Amino acid sequence: MELRTKRSVIGILGILFLISLIFVQWMEVVRKQEESGRREAPVAVPATSQACVDCHRNAQPGIVAHWEGSTHARKGIGCADCHKAEEGDADGFAHYGAHIATIVTPRDCGKCHQKEAEQFASSHHSKAGNILASLDNFLAETVEGSRVPFDPHGATPGMSVVKVHGMASAESGCQQCHGSKVALLGADGNRIGMDELKPDEHGRPTDLNAVARISRSEDGKPLFHAGTWPNTGIGRINLDGSRGSCSACHSRHDFSPRRARQPENCAKCHLGPDHPQKEIYDESKHGVAYRDLKERMNLDAEAWVLGRDYTAAPTCATCHMSANTRDPVTHDPGERISWTNRPPISVKMDTDAEHRIVTEADPEKRRAQIADTSEQKRTRMKNVCGHCHAPEYVNGFYKQYDALVVLYNEKFARPGQRLMAVLLEQGLRTKTEFDEEVEWTWFYLWHHEGRRARHGASMMAPDYTHWHGMFEVAERFYMELIPQAREIAAHAIAHGREAQGKAVYAAIDEILARPEHKWFKEGAEGQTEAIRKAMQERYGQGSSGGAKEP
Amino acid sequence: MPGPVAWLRERLPVSGARLQELTNEPVPNHLRRWWFCLGGTPAYLFVVMIVTGILLALYYESSPARAYESVRHITEEVAFGWYLRSLHKWAATLMIASVILHQMRVFFTGAYRKPRELNWFVGMSLLLCTLMTGFTGYSLVYEQLSFWGATVGANIAETVPVVGLHLKRLLLAGDAYNTQTLPRFFVIHAAVLPATIIGLLALHVAILRLQGISELEFEDEPEGRPKTYDFFPDHFYTELIIGLVLMVLLSALATVLPAELGPKADPLVTPEVIKPEWFFYVTFRWLKLFPGVAAVLSMGFILFVMFVWPLIDAAVRRRRPDSEFSVWVGIAAVILIVGLTVWEGVVAH
Numbered sequence: 078m079e080l081r082t083k084r085s086v087i088g089i090l091g092i093l094f095l096i097s098l099i100f101v102q103w104m105e106v107v108r109k110q111e112e113s114g115r116r117e118a119p120v121a122v123p124a125t126s127q128a129c130v131d132c133h134r135n136a137q138p139g140i141v142a143h144w145e146g147s148t149h150a151r152k153g154i155g156c157a158d159c160h161k162a163e164e165g166d167a168d169g170f171a172h173y174g175a176h177i178a179t180i181v182t183p184r185d186c187g188k189c190h191q192k193e194a195e196q197f198a199s200s201h202h203s204k205a206g207n208i209l210a211s212l213d214n215f216l217a218e219t220v221e222g223s224r225v226p227f228d229p230h231g232a233t234p235g236m237s238v239v240k241v242h243g244m245a246s247a248e249s250g251c252q253q254c255h256g257s258k259v260a261l262l263g264a265d266g267n268r269i270g271m272d273e274l275k276p277d278e279h280g281r282p283t284d285l286n287a288v289a290r291i292s293r294s295e296d297g298k299p300l301f302h303a304g305t306w307p308n309t310g311i312g313r314i315n316l317d318g319s320r321g322s323c324s325a326c327h328s329r330h331d332f333s334p335r336r337a338r339q340p341e342n343c344a345k346c347h348l349g350p351d352h353p354q355k356e357i358y359d360e361s362k363h364g365v366a367y368r369d370l371k372e373r374m375n376l377d378a379e380a381w382v383l384g385r386d387y388t389a390a391p392t393c394a395t396c397h398m399s400a401n402t403r404d405p406v407t408h409d410p411g412e413r414i415s416w417t418n419r420p421p422i423s424v425k426m427d428t429d430a431e432h433r434i435v436t437e438a439d440p441e442k443r444r445a446q447i448a449d450t451s452e453q454k455r456t457r458m459k460n461v462c463g464h465c466h467a468p469e470y471v472n473g474f475y476k477q478y479d480a481l482v483v484l485y486n487e488k489f490a491r492p493g494q495r496l497m498a499v500l501l502e503q504g505l506r507t508k509t510e511f512d513e514e515v516e517w518t519w520f521y522l523w524h525h526e527g528r529r530a531r532h533g534a535s536m537m538a539p540d541y542t543h544w545h546g547m548f549e550v551a552e553r554f555y556m557e558l559i560p561q562a563r564e565i566a567a568h569a570i571a572h573g574r575e576a577q578g579k580a581v582y583a584a585i586d587e588i589l590a591r592p593e594h595k596w597f598k599e600g601a602e603g604q605t606e607a608i609r610k611a612m613q614e615r616y617g618q619g620s621s622g623g624a625k626e627p
Numbered sequence: 628m629p630g631p632v633a634w635l636r637e638r639l640p641v642s643g644a645r646l647q648e649l650t651n652e653p654v655p656n657h658l659r660r661w662w663f664c665l666g667g668t669p670a671y672l673f674v675v676m677i678v679t680g681i682l683l684a685l686y687y688e689s690s691p692a693r694a695y696e697s698v699r700h701i702t703e704e705v706a707f708g709w710y711l712r713s714l715h716k717w718a719a720t721l722m723i724a725s726v727i728l729h730q731m732r733v734f735f736t737g738a739y740r741k742p743r744e745l746n747w748f749v750g751m752s753l754l755l756c757t758l759m760t761g762f763t764g765y766s767l768v769y770e771q772l773s774f775w776g777a778t779v780g781a782n783i784a785e786t787v788p789v790v791g792l793h794l795k796r797l798l799l800a801g802d803a804y805n806t807q808t809l810p811r812f813f814v815i816h817a818a819v820l821p822a823t824i825i826g827l828l829a830l831h832v833a834i835l836r837l838q839g840i841s842e843l844e845f846e847d848e849p850e851g852r853p854k855t856y857d858f859f860p861d862h863f864y865t866e867l868i869i870g871l872v873l874m875v876l877l878s879a880l881a882t883v884l885p886a887e888l889g890p891k892a893d894p895l896v897t898p899e900v901i902k903p904e905w906f907f908y909v910t911f912r913w914l915k916l917f918p919g920v921a922a923v924l925s926m927g928f929i930l931f932v933m934f935v936w937p938l939i940d941a942a943v944r945r946r947r948p949d950s951e952f953s954v955w956v957g958i959a960a961v962i963l964i965v966g967l968t969v970w971e972g973v974v975a976h
Binding site: 078080083084086087090091093094097098100101104105108109373375385386387388402 | 895
C-alpha cells in the first residue's frame with residue numbers, strides 16, 4: 078500500500094473512531110436522560126392498545142407516562158391486556174370498539190400472575206375486607222358517622238348539603254385500607270355489588286336481573302356507587318367475587334416492584350396509633366440501616382433475593398414477603414408470622430388448610446386441625462433472619478419477643494377482658510360498644526397501647542415496646558380501667574344492685590391479689606430501694622439505676 | 628535563556644539522529660503483508676486493557692459481599708461504566724484471539740527456529756499469562772460463572788500430583804473459596820500478571836530487536852525491490868491503521884454487544900450448566916474426556932511439548948532436514964483445538 082493511501086486510510090479510520098466515540102457519548106446521554114426521567118425509555122405500544130395510548134396521552138398523560146415506565150410496557154403488555162372485559166361482565170362496556178372494564182381485579186392479574194394471585198388470595202391481606210362487620214367498622218359507621226343519612230345542623234355557605242352522608246368516615250378511612258365492597262349504582266339508587274350479582278366461578282354475574290338494573294351513562298358506561306369506588310384497599314371485595322386489590326401495593330400504572338419493596342409503601346396503612354408498624358420499623362436498627370444504606374439495596378433487581386441481590390438492610394417486604402436464598406417470594410405475608418397481635422389477647426398463628434387461625438383448645442383436636450404451625454411460620458422468618466444473624470441471636474430475640482407478648486397477655490389482657498366480661502354479665506354495661514367510658518378505656522388498652530407494645534417487641538423498637546406500649550397499658554389498666562370498674566361497682570351498690578357490684582369488686586380483688594399486681598394493692602415501698610441496691614451491686618457505687626424520686 | 632528543546636536535550640543527551648536510528652530500523656518486506664503484523668495487535672489491546680482496567684479499578688470492590696454490586700454499579704450507574712467494562716471485556720477476548728493467531732503464524736512460518744528459541748519461550752509464557760489474566764478477570768465479577776469457575780479451576784489444580792493441594796491453597800487462599808479469595812484474584816489480575824506481562828513483553832521486543840525479525844521471502848515479490856523498507860513512516864502507518872481498526876472494532880463491539888451481568892454467585896446453588904469462557908473450552912473438553920489425574924497430567928505434558936517445541940523441532944530437523952513434520956503437527960494441533968472448542972461450544976453439558 079502506498080504511503081499516501083495509508084495516510085488516507087488512517088484519516089478515514091480516525092474519523093470513524095471519532096464518530097464511534099461520539100456515538101458512545103450520545104448513548105450515555107440518552108441513558109442518563111432516561112434514568113433521570115428527562116427522556117422516555119423506548120416503548121413499543123401493542124397494536125391493541127395504540128388507540129388507548131394515543132387518546133389517553135392527552136386526556137390523562139400521567140397514566141400513560143406511568144405505564145411507559147413499567148415493566149409491563151417493556152414487555153409489551155398494554156392497556157387492553159388488563160382492562161379487557163369478557164362478554165357479560167357486570168362492569169364491562171363498549172369503549173371505542175373495545176369491550177373493557179374500569180377495575181382490574183386480582184382475578185384479572187392472576188391470568189398472568191397466577192401463583193402470586195393464589196398466594197395473595199390465601200393471605201390475611203385479601204381478607205382485610207372482613208372488617209366490614211367488625212368493631213372498627215361499628216366505630217366508623219356509627220360512632221364516628223351514621224348509617225342513616227341525617228339533616229345538617231345548618232347551611233354550608235357555597236355548598237348545598239341536603240343530607241349528611243354518615244358513611245364518609247368509613248369510606249374515606251377504614252375502607253381505603255381494608256377495601257370497599259365495590260358496587261355499581263342501581264337505577265333505584267341502591268348498590269349492586271357482589272351479593273346482588275352472584276358471580277359464578279369465572280366471576281361472571283348469574284343474576285341477570287341485577288345486571289339489568291345497573292345505571293349507565295349516556296355512552297353505556299356503568300356507574301359506580303360513589304362510596305365504594307375509587308378504592309385500592311387491600312381487601313376490596315370485587316364485583317367478580319375476587320378479593321383484594323393488587324394496586325394496593327403495586328401502584329398503578331407503573332406497577333413498580335421497586336416501590337413495593339420499600340417500607341413507605343406499606344405505610345399507607347401500617348402506621349398510626351393502633352398499629353404503627355412503619356414507625357416501629359423506623360425506630361429499629363433495621364429501619365436505621367435501611368435509611369443509611371438505601372442506595373445499596375439494589376431495589377431495581379429483577380428478583381430481589383436477600384443474600385444474593387442485597388444484604389444491606391431488610392425492609393417490610395424483605396422479612397414478610399420477598400425471596401431469600403432459602404425461601405421463595407410469597408404474596409402471603411402471614412406465612413412468616415408466628416403471633417397475631419391484632420386481637421386483645423395475642424394468639425399463636427397455627428392455621429388450618431383454609432389459612433384460618435385454629436382456636437381449638439383441646440390439644441389432640443387442635444393438632445388435627447392445624448395445617449401450618451406457628452413454628453413452621455417462625456422457621457420461615459428465621460430463614461430470613463439467618464442471612465444476617467446467627468441462630469443463637471435469632472432464638473434469643475424470639476425468647477424476648479415471646480416473653481413480652483405473654484407478659485402483656487397474662488398481666489393485662491386476660492384480666493382486662495375478664496373485667497369487661499364481668500361488667501357485661503352483671504348488666505353493669507350495655508352490649509353496645511363505645512357508649513360507656515370503660516369501653517373506650519379497654520379499647521385504648523388493647524387496640525392501641527397493647528398492640529404498640531407487642532408490635533414494638535416484634536420488630537425491635539424499644540421505645541414503642543415500653544413508653545408507647547407497656548407503660549401506657551399499665552397506666553390505662555391501673556389508673557383508668559380498675560378505677561372505672563370500681564366506680565361502676567360502687568354506683569351499682571349505691572343504686573340497689575349490690576350483688577352485681579360485689580361481683581365486680583370480687584373480680585377486681587381476685588385480679589389484684591395476684592403476685593404481679595400485689596404491689597398496686599399493698600404498696601411497694603421497699604421495692605425502689607431494693608432495685609437501687611441491686612443496681613449498685615451490679616454496676617458499682619454511684620449507679621443511679623434510672624430516674625430517682627424527687 | 629535556552630529554549631525548551633535545548634533545555635530538554637541538555638538533560639536527556641540523546642541525539643535526534645541516534646533516536647531516528649533506534650526507531651527507524653529497516654523492516655523486512657514480508658511485513659508489508661497484513662497477516663504478518665499481528666504481533667503488535669496484542670500489545671495494542673494490552674494497552675487498552677491497562678487503561679480501561681485502571682478506570683474500572685477505581686470503582687471495583689474485591690470482596691465477595693461487594694464485588695457483584697460494584698460491577699453492577701459500574702455497568703448501570705457509573706458514567707461510561709458500561710462502555711469501559713465492555714471495552715475491557717472485548718479487548719481481552721480479542722487479545723487472547725490475536726495472541727493465539729500470532730503464535731500460529733510464528734509456528735507455521737518456523738520463526739521460532741534457531742536462534743529465536745528463547746523468544747518462543749517468552750512468547751509461550753506470555754500466552755499463559757494472558758490466559759491466566761482472562762481466568763482471574765472473569766472471576767472478579769462474582770457472578771455464578773466466576774465463583775464456580777474458580778472453584779472448578781482450584782479443584783483441577785488440586786489433582787496435580789504432589790503439589791496439587793498447595794496449588795489450590797495458593798489460588799483460593801485456603802482450602803475452599805473464602806473471603807480472601809477474591810482479593811487475591813484481584814491482586815493477581817490487576818498487579819502481578821500485568822507487571823509480568825510488561826516484563827515479558829519488554830524481553831520479547833528486546834530479543835526481537837537484538838536478533839532482528841525473521842525474514843521471509845515470497846515468490847511473488849517484485850524483482851529488484853529492496854529487501855527492507857523504513858519503519859517510519861511506512862510501517863508506523865501500518866501499525867496505526869491496525870490500531871485504529873482495532874479501536875473502531877472494539878467500540879462497535881462494546882456498543883452493539885455490551886458486557887452482560889449474569890446471576891450473582893451463589894455458593895449454595897450449583898448451576899445446571901457450567902462453562903468457562905470460550906478460550907478454555909479446549910481445556911474443559913479435554914478434562915471431560917479423560918479421568919482426573921490423567922487429564923491434568925496429559926494437559927501438562929502437552930503444555931510442556933508446546934514450550935520446548937523449538938528443541939524438538941531442531942532434533943527432528945537434525946535427522947531429517949527437509950521434514951515437514953512440524954507443519955503436520957501444527958495442522959493436527961489446530962484441528963484438535965478447533966474441534967474440541969467447537970465440540971464444547973455446541974453441546975449443552
